Amino acid sequence: MDINGPLKNLRVLEIGDFISVAYAGKLLADLGAEVIKIEKPVTGDSLRNHGPFPKDIPHIEKSGLHLFLNTNKKSVTLDLATKGGQDLLIAAAADVDLVISNLALGDTTNDSLNYESLSKENDMLVMSSITIFGYDTPYRDWAGTALTATAASGASMKIGSPDKVPLWLPYCAADFQGGIHGAIAALLALRKKRQLKQGLHAWISVVEVMASYLGGSGVPGFVFQGVLGSRDGTHRSGFYPWQVTPASDGFVEVITMVDEQWKRFINLMDNPDWANDPRLSDRWLSFEWHKELDAFWHPWMKGKTRSELFKLFSENRIPFQPVNKVDEIVESEHLALRKFWHEIEHPVVGNYKIPGAPYLFSQTPWAVYRPAPQLGEHNDEFFETRLGLNTSERTDLIKQGIT
Amino acid sequence: MATTTDGPLSGIRVIDHGHVWAGPLLGMSFKDMGAEVIKIQSPTGGSGVSMAGKGMAGTATRDAVDVSDPMAYHAFDRGKKSLSLDLQSEDGKEIYKKLVAVSDVVVENFSARVMPSLGLGFDVLTRVNPKIILASLSATGATDGPWRDLVTYGPSLAALYGIKSVLGYHDSDHPQEDQADLDPTAAGHAFFAILAALESRDATGRGQHIDIAQGEACIQRIAEPLMDYFLNGRVAGPQGNRYPATAPHGHYKTSGLDEWISISVRNQDEWEAFRDLALQNSKNITNSKFKTLQSRLDNQNELDQTIESWTKNYTAMQLTKILQKSKIPAYPVMGALDLVNDENLNSLHRTHITVTDDNFSPDSLYRGVIWKLEKGQGEITGPTPSTGAHNGEILLDLLGYEEGEVLEFQRNGII
Numbered sequence: 001m002d003i004n005g006p007l008k009n010l011r012v013l014e015i016g017d018f019i020s021v022a023y024a025g026k027l028l029a030d031l032g033a034e035v036i037k038i039e040k041p042v043t044g045d046s047l048r049n050h051g052p053f054p055k056d057i058p059h060i061e062k063s064g065l066h067l068f069l070n071t072n073k074k075s076v077t078l079d080l081a082t083k084g085g086q087d088l089l090i091a092a093a094a095d096v097d098l099v100i101s102n103l104a105l106g107d108t109t110n111d112s113l114n115y116e117s118l119s120k121e122n123d124m125l126v127m128s129s130i131t132i133f134g135y136d137t138p139y140r141d142w143a144g145t146a147l148t149a150t151a152a153s154g155a156s157m158k159i160g161s162p163d164k165v166p167l168w169l170p171y172c173a174a175d176f177q178g179g180i181h182g183a184i185a186a187l188l189a190l191r192k193k194r195q196l197k198q199g200l201h202a203w204i205s206v207v208e209v210m211a212s213y214l215g216g217s218g219v220p221g222f223v224f225q226g227v228l229g230s231r232d233g234t235h236r237s238g239f240y241p242w243q244v245t246p247a248s249d250g251f252v253e254v255i256t257m258v259d260e261q262w263k264r265f266i267n268l269m270d271n272p273d274w275a276n277d278p279r280l281s282d283r284w285l286s287f288e289w290h291k292e293l294d295a296f297w298h299p300w301m302k303g304k305t306r307s308e309l310f311k312l313f314s315e316n317r318i319p320f321q322p323v324n325k326v327d328e329i330v331e332s333e334h335l336a337l338r339k340f341w342h343e344i345e346h347p348v349v350g351n352y353k354i355p356g357a358p359y360l361f362s363q364t365p366w367a368v369y370r371p372a373p374q375l376g377e378h379n380d381e382f383f384e385t386r387l388g389l390n391t392s393e394r395t396d397l398i399k400q401g402i403t
Numbered sequence: 404m405a406t407t408t409d410g411p412l413s414g415i416r417v418i419d420h421g422h423v424w425a426g427p428l429l430g431m432s433f434k435d436m437g438a439e440v441i442k443i444q445s446p447t448g449g450s451g452v453s454m455a456g457k458g459m460a461g462t463a464t465r466d467a468v469d470v471s472d473p474m475a476y477h478a479f480d481r482g483k484k485s486l487s488l489d490l491q492s493e494d495g496k497e498i499y500k501k502l503v504a505v506s507d508v509v510v511e512n513f514s515a516r517v518m519p520s521l522g523l524g525f526d527v528l529t530r531v532n533p534k535i536i537l538a539s540l541s542a543t544g545a546t547d548g549p550w551r552d553l554v555t556y557g558p559s560l561a562a563l564y565g566i567k568s569v570l571g572y573h574d575s576d577h578p579q580e581d582q583a584d585l586d587p588t589a590a591g592h593a594f595f596a597i598l599a600a601l602e603s604r605d606a607t608g609r610g611q612h613i614d615i616a617q618g619e620a621c622i623q624r625i626a627e628p629l630m631d632y633f634l635n636g637r638v639a640g641p642q643g644n645r646y647p648a649t650a651p652h653g654h655y656k657t658s659g660l661d662e663w664i665s666i667s668v669r670n671q672d673e674w675e676a677f678r679d680l681a682l683q684n685s686k687n688i689t690n691s692k693f694k695t696l697q698s699r700l701d702n703q704n705e706l707d708q709t710i711e712s713w714t715k716n717y718t719a720m721q722l723t724k725i726l727q728k729s730k731i732p733a734y735p736v737m738g739a740l741d742l743v744n745d746e747n748l749n750s751l752h753r754t755h756i757t758v759t760d761d762n763f764s765p766d767s768l769y770r771g772v773i774w775k776l777e778k779g780q781g782e783i784t785g786p787t788p789s790t791g792a793h794n795g796e797i798l799l800d801l802l803g804y805e806e807g808e809v810l811e812f813q814r815n816g817i818i
Contacts, residue, residue, distance in 0.1 A: 064630025
């Protein structure tokens with residue numbers, strides 16, 4: 001299959017571990033870039049050991065996260081904790097446009113793989129680093145994960161019940177955000193490189209990315225309105241209604257800021273008297289009485305299924321939608337018509353599906369050209385063709401555990 | 404010629420139809436990184452729902468703007484130019500096409516039917532300018548299907564696409580509300596996609612249409628439970644702070660009121676370092692139930708209680724510093740006030756909670772630019788424009804209309 005993505009001329013090395021950098025690499029590779037993923041010999045990226053595995057039996061080629069995040073990439077094993085491995089990486093960087101990395105800062109092994117050393121033999125090199133706290137900031141060397149980054153950004157303090165523990169955004173959502181913005185920083189820096197005719201380093205902080213997503217409930221809400229912000233559990237304060245409401249067979253998200261939509265909702269319930277309750281006269285102030293107000297209309301919702309409600313709301317142009325479960329979204333007719341789920345055939349795993357294109361390009365489409373690579377699948381190509389090593393040199397590397 | 408300090412997008416002109424959050428944020432991303440961004444607004448006021456104001460400061464664009472209002476400066480139209488234009492009128496469409504002819508990118512987050520129904524679909528724009536890239540961010544995509552043109556907000560879209568079903572406490576199936584970050588996530592994906600399309604346009608001279616369904620862009624973050632469903636048929640529910648193959652992983656009570664520390668232990672080495680630190684206050688931490696990852700996962704309630712009996716003796720920041728000294732991922736669970744005073748975020752001042760502008764609000768903090776480039780990095784360049792503030796500049800200088808024609812447009816309510 002000919003590669004026709006918009007990034008087909010881009011050559012990339014991916015170094016680091018787990019979700020954030022792998023997602024940045026996937027975004028680039030699915031648009032046609034050649035992405036060589038550098039992995040630890042023997043065990044590979046920790047994505048391979050994380051799962052979910054078919055029947056829960058661990059296998060380094062069968063982890064679901066790996067199968068999703070490493071589509072279209074090439075896999076090369078190289079131990080970057082060794083001097084020999086680092087030298088080979090620097091040699092490989094002479095021949096690519098971009099290095100993406102989420103190596104932990106403050107670790108001496110990783111710090112020797114900074115932009116300065118990687119660009120030694122390639123002054124047009126661009127590097128994009130995904131860091132937790134930032135690159136030249138006081139806590140740059142602090143350790144972090146998606147959990148601690150979400151907490152550090154202010155997002156977690158706003159999720160959950162006020163009398164219970166605050167919650168993170170599950171399944172490492174922050175790492176996915178880091179991946180998106182690391183990939184953006186890479187493309188921005190590639191443009192800048194062409195203006196300057198000289199390579200450069202770019203970076204993002206996952207904590208800052210997450211903090212920037214907070215909008216009015218975070219820093220600006222505090223600065224401009226003195227709103228400290230609490231956790232409101234299944235509700236959000238600010239205006240009313242904004243909540244997850246029980247239906248007979250699950251839950252529905254109920255939110256509207258537009259009065260016309262709220263009136264159409266009231267109409268659906270045959271304009272009950274309580275709709276004129278003065279506590280609803282300004283819905284920006286109503287949250288204070290949400291318990292009493294909820295009691296007026298929750299029984300009506302609870303008497304109907306999610307699909308009955310969804311039909312009514314859609315027909316009446318009311319923006320309330322059902323909380324679908326994972327199986328329900330996978331089976332949805334709309335996403336089938338969008339051809340969203342992508343079927344993959346993998347030599348070890350067999351056939352399975354993955355979530356598909358985040359965007360549809362009319363000319364240069366997103367595509368899966370090959371499934372996630374097996375560990376070290378592209379070692380021959382890398383060491384022999386790219387780096388020009390002969391058989392005995394390669395044997396030495398294997399003996400030393402460098403590959 | 405661009406210089407070292409120019410943003411990487413200098414020389415790119417963007418037409419911005421953004422309203423509410425995702426669209427305006429996308430336009431702002433271009434502006435912050437050096438592009439010229441022209442926001443199209445209706446001469447009668449408004450390009451859609453304005454969310455700024457009560458309770459939503461900074462999350463949205465303002466259509467009728469009082470530029471002395473710091474919220475307006477903070478909102479997502481900072482530094483843009485404003486052109487007021489009636490796109491329903493023939494003259495308005497003509498002006499618009501002239502603008503498309505000299506632009507690089509059009510971004511819009513209307514429902515999928517709006518641009519084609521105005522006679523301004525991609526087929527029309529590409530005839531005017533084959534190099535144009537049109538990015539359409541609708542909720543559910545431009546394909547015919549039961550959800551096309553659905554009226555929705557970020558939080559309800561997150562529910563529809565399954566994202567909300569896994570957000571909540573592990574002992575209840577009732578999902579919790581969150582930050583409603585579907586809009587900025589979709590804007591990020593769109594920014595990346597357009598930058599990629601610019602790469603291919605620079606190589607081929609050809610623009611294209613990018614159809615972005617916001618729900619599809621955001622669903623990727625629950626790839627893990629989706630893959631579990633595809634591989635095993637399992638349907639995940641809310642997980643609390645737990646995460647597969649990782650323990651301890653959670654938020655623990657510290658000494659202050661509603662004060663918590665976030666701790667995530669990634670491997671056995673980190674566990675052993677953690678255990679040795681916790682041993683001071685909590686003998687139970689050496690219990691054989693916590694010895695291996697599997698045994699910690701099997702006894703997570705007891706593990707969490709044991710850890711909390713240690714963490715409650717410290718403030719969140721004290722304990723963070725102790726754990727970080729041993730390279731164990733930890734950080735206080737930050738509230739809004741903590742964020743304003745956060746040493747690390749403040750050190751990103753060129754960017755995150757960045758500049759103070761004497762002309763606007765001397766003591767205010769503004770959200771910064773998140774992409775750092777060692778050369779030519781982004782910056783906040785100006786306030787939110789009032790509606791039509793740049794009509795003259797755009798119509799006379801850029802599009803070459805005569806002054807008389809512009810006055811005529813004004814009289815007829817075209818601009």
